[in-house]
Every structure is written in C-alpha cells, then in structure tokens.
Amino acid sequence: MTTSRTTSRHVLFAAPDRIEIDETPVPDPADGDMLVRVRRVGICATDLHLLAGHIGEPFPLVPGHEFVGEVAAMGVAAGADRGVGVGDHVAVEMSLPCRSCPRCREGRYNLCDRDDPAAGLDRGRQYGVNIPRTVAPGLWGGYAQYLTVPAEAIVHHIPHHVPWDVAALAEPLAVAYRAIARAGVRPGESVAVIGPGPVGLLTAAAARSAGAGRVVAVGTRQNRLDLARRFGADHTINGRERDVREALVDDAGGLCDVVIEAAGRVEAQQQAVGLVRRGGRVVLAGACGAGASVTFRADEDLLTREIDVLPSFLSAGGFEPAITLLARAELPFAALVTHRFGLDDVAAAYDVIERRDQDVIKVVLDPWSTDGFTRS
Structure with a gap:
C-alpha cells in the first residue's frame, strides 16, 4: 500500500x-x-x-x-x-x-x-x-x-x-509507571515525588493508581504543585518556602516509604535519599545530562539506613497501564x-x-x- x-x-x-x-x-x-x-x-x-x-x-x-x-x-x-x-x-x-x-x-x-x-x-x-x-x-x-x-x-x-494532545502523554506516563514498578509500590504505602514537571505530575497519578496511601509532591513552582493535587497528591511542599524534610515530618505524615526523583537535577537526587524512611526505596528517574555526578554519604545516607537506590530508565512495561489510564x-x-x-x-x-x-x-x-x- x-x-x-x-x-x-x-x-x-x-x-x-x-x-x-x-x-x-x-x-x-x-x-x-x-x-x-x-x-x-x-x-x-x-x-x-x-x-x-x-x-x-x-x-x-x-x-x-x-x-x-x-x-x-x-x-x-x-x-x-x-x-x-x-x-x-x-x-x-x-x-x-x-x-x-x-x-x-x-x-x-x-x-x-x-x-x-x-x-x-x-x-x-x-x-x-x-x-x-x-x-x-x-x-x-x-x-x-x-x-x-x-x-x-x-x-x-x-x-x-483519546484526543491527540492527551495521547501524546503516553510515553511520559509510561516512564512514570516504570518508576512506580521499579519502586515496587504496594497498596497503602506513602510516596513522595520530587519535581512536579510533566513526568512528576504523571508519577503522582501513577502512584495513586497503584494504590499508594499517601502521595506528596515536592517542588518549587506553586502552580505545578497546585496542579499536582488534581493528579492525586494529598500534600504539596514548596521547597522555596519550607525545609522539605521538616515539612514532610511535621505536616505530611512523616518520611515516605518510597521517594521518586523526577526533576533531572543532581540536587534533587541527593535530596531524595534524605526524604525516605529507613529501609525505604528511592527511584532516580530524571536524566541529569551526560557527565553529571551525584554524591551520597556512604554510611549516614545509605549503609546504616539500608535504603534501596534504584535508577529507572525509559518506559519498558509502562505503556499498557499508561494508555489504560489515559483512556479512562x-x-x-x-x-x-x-x-x-x-x-x-x-x-x-x-x-x-x-x-x-x-x-x-x-x-x-x-x-x-x-x-x-x-x-x-
């Protein structure tokens, strides 16, 4: 043809x-x-x-x-x-x-x-x-x-x-679903998402659809944080106005079972390990650009807290749930x-x-x- x-x-x-x-x-x-x-x-x-x-x-x-x-x-x-x-x-x-x-x-x-x-x-x-x-x-x-x-x-x-503009979100939503799968989010668990850009907002939605009991969006742009509530976030924290860890503990129910970094910044990846509970899981899903390096304290941040740090790359396995959610x-x-x-x-x-x-x-x-x- x-x-x-x-x-x-x-x-x-x-x-x-x-x-x-x-x-x-x-x-x-x-x-x-x-x-x-x-x-x-x-x-x-x-x-x-x-x-x-x-x-x-x-x-x-x-x-x-x-x-x-x-x-x-x-x-x-x-x-x-x-x-x-x-x-x-x-x-x-x-x-x-x-x-x-x-x-x-x-x-x-x-x-x-x-x-x-x-x-x-x-x-x-x-x-x-x-x-x-x-x-x-x-x-x-x-x-x-x-x-x-x-x-x-x-x-x-x-x-x-499904309108074309909405359909175009299939790939970033699939990226979000892969991050949720990498984290192994279980029903009732708390999830913090750092970076309320398109992927971060969609990650909040994916976390909610996976059964998360508490979803917290962390960022610095208030208009996006406000939108995060429409995509499943129970709490939002503006890092320009509050110390994020302090606000998470005092106002948003405590450190989270899972923290997903979707900001694509080294600072956000470093922040992520400080917002997860002992024994929790951190997923790094944001691309920071070639040559970027991130440093964690080997003992204080990782070893003695026994947290899992899991990169999430691209969208394998995420398209099916993404398209289902968009179609609903x-x-x-x-x-x-x-x-x-x-x-x-x-x-x-x-x-x-x-x-x-x-x-x-x-x-x-x-x-x-x-x-x-x-x-x-």
Missing part, C-alpha cells in the same frame, strides 16, 4: 545548536514494517540536551521520541503481526529492541545491548535519540510528518476517543498540555520551555500545523 505523500517534512538537528527544516522521501513499508503519520510529539528535556550536544554525537538527527499517530501504510505481514490496521491510532515505544540479547530476553528491553554498526551504535537503538537521519530510510524521529516502524518496534493501540479520562490530562507549535516553530517552543514562560507545563508539536503557536 502506498502513502499519500512522497516526502516527509521534519525538524533536523544538523549539528549542535543548529536546527533546520528538511524533507526526506517516504518509501513504501517493507513486508513487516509500518508507516505512521505523526499527529503529535511531545517535547522532552532530553531533546534540548541532544541539541546542545550533551548526549553523544548523533547528528544529523531527527529528534522526538514522545510521538503518537495513525497508521498510514503497512507491509503485507505487518497487520497480522501487530493487530492494528491502516487508520488505527498508535503509540510506538522509543526503544527498538533486538529481542534476542540477554537483557531483552529477561524483559529489560530498555537496556538492549544490540550493536548496530550502520548507525554507529554499540548498544540499543532509540527513536529520536541515537539513530542518525543518514540511516535509511531516515524516518527515525517524531519531529516529522511520517515515521517508519520496523518489525522489531513495539506498537500499542490507542482508543480513538478520570484525570484532567488535557490540562498538562499548555502549548502546541508547528514544526517551523521549534526554536520558539524551546525558548518558552527554557524561560519557563507563560506557565508552561507540557509542549507538543503538531507536524501538520501551519498556524504556529496555539495555546492548548
């Missing part, structure tokens, strides 16, 4: 700090492959790190890993393999696992060890992060109108009633998407994010929009 277009417009990171708009030919998909028409893609802090050259040298790169869209074309075998058809709404996981290395076989496909010499990679491939545009067919990032989905990609069906529409997910831009206005979108302008929370791109910025 052929596509309705012969080329796909996309954003290109041509080199560090250099954004271009380019086009790539759109081929018919091979037998086991699909072609997805991208309808929304979320902007992640990782994208800004990539542009700055803080995460390797993948240039030239089409960025974007938080994408959702509709199936535009399929190879002969793709439908039977995936259980979806042309016109279906889908989310595609950012990891392209080999499914055969030891990590993939044990279910941790986010840690795929596959080598890909053609892409210059010595470990797993990720949409919009480490597959250069020079790798054929060049449709490997979500800041684009079309994207190729090879047979090894992991595809999830999204119900048609019980929470105000649309309130998280505050800004929408077209492909030509990526630089303006980044400026809003970096300046924390206009009460920005989550910014998405509509690859088919010609209207520039629209307030969601």
Whole structure:
C-alpha cells in the first residue's frame, strides 16, 4: 500500500545548536514494517540536551521520541503481526529492541545491548535519540510528518476517543509507571515525588493508581504543585518556602516509604535519599545530562539506613497501564498540555520551555500545523 505523500517534512538537528527544516522521501513499508503519520510529539528535556550536544554525537538527527499517530501504510505481514490496521491510532515505544540479547530476553528491553554498526551504535537503538537521519530510510524521529516502524518496534493501540494532545502523554506516563514498578509500590504505602514537571505530575497519578496511601509532591513552582493535587497528591511542599524534610515530618505524615526523583537535577537526587524512611526505596528517574555526578554519604545516607537506590530508565512495561489510564479520562490530562507549535516553530517552543514562560507545563508539536503557536 502506498502513502499519500512522497516526502516527509521534519525538524533536523544538523549539528549542535543548529536546527533546520528538511524533507526526506517516504518509501513504501517493507513486508513487516509500518508507516505512521505523526499527529503529535511531545517535547522532552532530553531533546534540548541532544541539541546542545550533551548526549553523544548523533547528528544529523531527527529528534522526538514522545510521538503518537495513525497508521498510514503497512507491509503485507505487518497487520497480522501487530493487530492494528491502516487508520488505527498508535503509540510506538522509543526503544527498538533486538529481542534476542540477554537483557531483552529477561524483559529489560530498555537496556538492549544490540550493536548496530550502520548507525554507529554499540548498544540499543532509540527513536529520536541515537539513530542518525543518514540511516535509511531516515524516518527515525517524531519531529516529522511520517515515521517508519520496523518489525522489531513495539506498537500499542490507542482508543480513538483519546484526543491527540492527551495521547501524546503516553510515553511520559509510561516512564512514570516504570518508576512506580521499579519502586515496587504496594497498596497503602506513602510516596513522595520530587519535581512536579510533566513526568512528576504523571508519577503522582501513577502512584495513586497503584494504590499508594499517601502521595506528596515536592517542588518549587506553586502552580505545578497546585496542579499536582488534581493528579492525586494529598500534600504539596514548596521547597522555596519550607525545609522539605521538616515539612514532610511535621505536616505530611512523616518520611515516605518510597521517594521518586523526577526533576533531572543532581540536587534533587541527593535530596531524595534524605526524604525516605529507613529501609525505604528511592527511584532516580530524571536524566541529569551526560557527565553529571551525584554524591551520597556512604554510611549516614545509605549503609546504616539500608535504603534501596534504584535508577529507572525509559518506559519498558509502562505503556499498557499508561494508555489504560489515559483512556479512562478520570484525570484532567488535557490540562498538562499548555502549548502546541508547528514544526517551523521549534526554536520558539524551546525558548518558552527554557524561560519557563507563560506557565508552561507540557509542549507538543503538531507536524501538520501551519498556524504556529496555539495555546492548548
């Protein structure tokens, strides 16, 4: 089945700090492959790190890993393999696992060890992060109108009633659910979430849906802390106004069973170990950028308190519960998407994010929009 277009417009990171708009030919998909028409893609802090050259040298790169869209074309075998058809709404996981290395076989496909010499990679491939545009067919990032989905990609069906802006939250919510799974949150346990950005707010929602008995959101931006209550937080603590540990003990029920860091800052990771009870679990889910280092006191913070410190990387296993929660529409997910831009206005979108302008929370791109910025 052929596509309705012969080329796909996309954003290109041509080199560090250099954004271009380019086009790539759109081929018919091979037998086991699909072609997805991208309808929304979320902007992640990782994208800004990539542009700055803080995460390797993948240039030239089409960025974007938080994408959702509709199936535009399929190879002969793709439908039977995936259980979806042309016109279906889908989310595609950012990891392209080999499914055969030891990590993939044990279910941790986010840690795929596959080598890909053609892409210059010595470990797993990720949409919009480490597959250069020079790798054929060049449709490997979500800041684009079309994207190729090879047979090894992991595809999830999204119900048609979920709006595109809300559907674009599937990947960050899946990241949140993986953090909850890594923590092993049990019904009735208390959970503190540091960093009420999009992932942090969604982590509060995921913790509540997992049965947490008490959820505390910790941050420094009051508008986001207020929103955290709408996503399941029982208590909020503004670190600019209170000593967080003191407020947690005095006003929010004590140190928590689980603390999840979603801020992507070394200071937040250090803070996390001080907010968990003895014998509790800390999950570090925020990416701080290449070269960042964090220091804990070996005895006072870790050994004598016997806490577990668990990194959580990407979203493996999180998409199914994430899409289920989005489809139930019980929470105000649309309130998280505050800004929408077209492909030509990526630089303006980044400026809003970096300046924390206009009460920005989550910014998405509509690859088919010609209207520039629209307030969601």
